[in-house]
Amino acid sequence: xxxxxxxxxxxxxxxxxxxxxxxxxxxxxxxxxxGEFLCLMGPSGSGKTTLLxxxxxxxxxxxxxxHVLGEDIATLSEDALATWRNVHVGFVFxxxxxxxxxxxxxNVELPLLLTKLSAAERKEHVLMxxxxxxxxxxxxxxxxxxxxxxxxxxxxxxxxxxxxxxVVADEPTGDLDxxxxxxxxxxxSRLNRDFKKTILMVTHDPRAAHHATVVRHxxxxxxxxxxx
Amino acid sequence: MxxxxxxxxxxxxxRRTTTAxxxxxxxxxxxxxxxxxALAQGLQTSLTATGHPLNLIVMRDGSQSETQSSVQRDAxxxxxYLEGIAKNEKGxxxxxxxxxVLINLPRRGQVQxxxxxxxxxxxxxxxxxxxxxxxxxxEYRSGLREVIVSKRIAERFQNCGLGxxxxxxxxxxxxxxIFDAGNTAFASEIWTNADDLAPDFDRDAYxxxxxxxxxxxxxQRLKKAVADDRRLHLKADTEQEYYERQTRTAAPIKFLxxxxxxxxxxxxxxxxxxxxxxxVARRTKEIGALRVVGFSRGSILLxxxxxxxxxxxxxxxxxxxxxxxxxxVTTGTTNFMTFSELAFSFQITPGLMLAxxxxxxxxxxxxxxxxxxxxxxxxxxxxxxxx
Ligand SMILES: Nc1ncnc2c1ncn2[C@@H]1O[C@H](COP(=O)(O)OP(=O)(O)OP(=O)(O)O)[C@@H](O)[C@H]1O
Ligand SMILES: [Mg+2]
Numbered sequence: 001x002x003x004x005x006x007x008x009x010x011x012x013x014x015x016x017x018x019x020x021x022x023x024x025x026x027x028x029x030x031x032x033x034x035g036e037f038l039c040l041m042g043p044s045g046s047g048k049t050t051l052l053x054x055x056x057x058x059x060x061x062x063x064x065x066x067h068v069l070g071e072d073i074a075t076l077s078e079d080a081l082a083t084w085r086n087v088h089v090g091f092v093f094x095x096x097x098x099x100x101x102x103x104x105x106x107n108v109e110l111p112l113l114l115t116k117l118s119a120a121e122r123k124e125h126v127l128m129x130x131x132x133x134x135x136x137x138x139x140x141x142x143x144x145x146x147x148x149x150x151x152x153x154x155x156x157x158x159x160x161x162x163x164x165x166x167v168v169a170d171e172p173t174g175d176l177d178x179x180x181x182x183x184x185x186x187x188x189s190r191l192n193r194d195f196k197k198t199i200l201m202v203t204h205d206p207r208a209a210h211h212a213t214v215v216r217h218x219x220x221x222x223x224x225x226x227x228x
Numbered sequence: 229m230x231x232x233x234x235x236x237x238x239x240x241x242x243r244r245t246t247t248a249x250x251x252x253x254x255x256x257x258x259x260x261x262x263x264x265x266a267l268a269q270g271l272q273t274s275l276t277a278t279g280h281p282l283n284l285i286v287m288r289d290g291s292q293s294e295t296q297s298s299v300q301r302d303a304x305x306x307x308x309y310l311e312g313i314a315k316n317e318k319g320x321x322x323x324x325x326x327x328x329v330l331i332n333l334p335r336r337g338q339v340q341x342x343x344x345x346x347x348x349x350x351x352x353x354x355x356x357x358x359x360x361x362x363x364x365x366x367e368y369r370s371g372l373r374e375v376i377v378s379k380r381i382a383e384r385f386q387n388c389g390l391g392x393x394x395x396x397x398x399x400x401x402x403x404x405x406i407f408d409a410g411n412t413a414f415a416s417e418i419w420t421n422a423d424d425l426a427p428d429f430d431r432d433a434y435x436x437x438x439x440x441x442x443x444x445x446x447x448q449r450l451k452k453a454v455a456d457d458r459r460l461h462l463k464a465d466t467e468q469e470y471y472e473r474q475t476r477t478a479a480p481i482k483f484l485x486x487x488x489x490x491x492x493x494x495x496x497x498x499x500x501x502x503x504x505x506x507x508v509a510r511r512t513k514e515i516g517a518l519r520v521v522g523f524s525r526g527s528i529l530l531x532x533x534x535x536x537x538x539x540x541x542x543x544x545x546x547x548x549x550x551x552x553x554x555x556x557v558t559t560g561t562t563n564f565m566t567f568s569e570l571a572f573s574f575q576i577t578p579g580l581m582l583a584x585x586x587x588x589x590x591x592x593x594x595x596x597x598x599x600x601x602x603x604x605x606x607x608x609x610x611x612x613x614x615x
């Protein structure tokens with residue numbers, strides 16, 4: 001039996017907005033095993049992004065239990081959580097979120113600046129990550145000089161350059177054409193298959209779900225039972 | 229490691245128009261600050277640079293300046309033979325009884341006049357002032373109503389050029405020489421023979437007596453000897469002490485400089501703040517991304533403060549450059565201790581430029597603090613949801 005990477009029990013998230021509150025997540029129970037490629041689906045506003053953010057340590061739950069890689073991340077301080085994210089999680093966004101004034105190389109190097117690696121070691125890691133996403137020849141290009149698909153692949157390189165256990169991706173193909181989307185999904189599959197990364201991906205795209213080992217559905221903040 | 233500096237530099241280059249505009253408001257502030265401080269500095273230097281360490285000015289006890297003082301002729305005889313006074317080759321004491329009066333002269337190109345110091349010197353007076361150098365014409369001869377004029381006064385006042393005839397007191401005086409006295413207070417004076425000047429102003433007494441001590445020990449002994457002689461009612465200050473006291477004249481200029489610069493600094497800091505708030509707003513989403521990647525609030529805060537300081541440092545550097553040409557330019561003001569014209573040059577020192585840069589950096593820091601704070605404390609999820 002594989003180790004659990006994500007253990008969630010009775011988790012809830014309520015957004016407080018002025019006078020009324022929105023229950024984005026309600027009594028979520030979820031267990032993600034090491035090496036899984038979990039695909040999270042569901043209608044807009046069902047809480048997919050919120051769940052992903054909480055697991056990745058960029059948002060905090062309002063109730064329930066949450067352990068990621070054995071760590072009770074809800075109790076970590078803001079700074080400790082930042083370090084934890086840097087070491088353990090790679091994040092891929094729908095809108096890439098590369099830094100426009102930095103080149104592909106410099107964008108990928110960013111997370112490594114927070115590690116103890118030397119400049120030479122950083123270079124080795126960055127080039128390896130960019131090679132893995134097939135962009136070794138674009139290292140000096142700025143984001144605006146790249147296509148959407150290429151930008152997203154740089155973003156994936158940035159997410160994996162620290163060799164994190166967990167990679168989370170929020171609609172990584174949402175802004176891409178079909179061809180680029182396939183490239184991105186292939187890379188994520190390869191990361192899961194060949195590099196044993198645990199992957200959590202939110203998507204609306206049924207084709208994307210084919211790459212997953214597990215598919216779960218959210219609706220109105222609740223996780224639907226496993227179907228098969 | 230912190231967010232790399234190139235991130236800030238390239239962002240500044242991307243929005244170069246805003247960067248330039250913000251920097252220029254800081255440039256303006258620093259220029260004004262440096263120029264006004266250079267004015268105060270130049271004035272101060274011209275006064276502190278005046279005087280030989282072994283020269284003592286003997287004046288009436290209680291008088292603030294030579295123009296208020298008087299030393300009777302019989303007192304001169306007592307002073308001359310005090311122990312500790314240097315002797316010249318002929319064995320005579322190195323002493324210059326002097327008469328200092330103010331006359332009102334019209335400035336060049338202006339009708340209204342300013343007070344100018346005329347100094348009547350004793351025969352030893354020239355040798356006692358190492359800064360003195362005749363640059364044109366010749367020295368005055370006694371009994372002929374001749375004067376020599378400092379270069380700065382000759383340039384700034386009417387009828388003071390070589391060969392000109394100058395009317396004051398009981399008649400006309402001929403300018404026979406132009407002298408240079410470096411950056412000292414003498415550079416704002418007109419000189420003639422004390423014994424020619426006295427009858428014209430109906431003066432019986434001298435204003436002061438300049439004496440040269442043999443050595444530093446003698447300086448102290450002479451001061452004491454003059455003070456202890458109750459009949460004289462005189463005091464002896466070193467020439468340097470005397471002129472240093474007059475540096476108080478620079479205080480109002482300094483105050484004005486700091487006051488105006490502080491007012492402008494408020495404006496410039498707000499300009500920097502505005503620019504940085506706009507920058508933070510435009511980059512909210514990438515700030516979110518930086519946080520996700522693992523950069524702490526502290527490093528975001530630091531990065532935006534640095535960016536603001538960089539703009540300010542650029543502005544400060546430009547401000548110092550812009551102020552630089554004023555260095556050495558001659559101007560004049562009224563010395564508030566003697567109420568006469570004091571000509572001096574603006575003086576920009578490395579220390580003053582450093583002060584200008586520190587001032588600029590401070591404006592950048594203050595302007596950047598709140599925007600950087602906002603950037604660092606934005607909720608990550610909210611930042612990522614922004615467009
Ligand atoms: N920061 C927030 N403040 C207030 N409400 C929020 C916030 N973030 C999310 N919500 C609310 O929580 C619910 C879930 O939002 P979430 O973004 O997780 O949905 P989603 O499933 O990712 O939707 P989509 O497919 O459109 O991205 C929505 O009702 C949303 O309005
Ligand atoms: Mg979403």
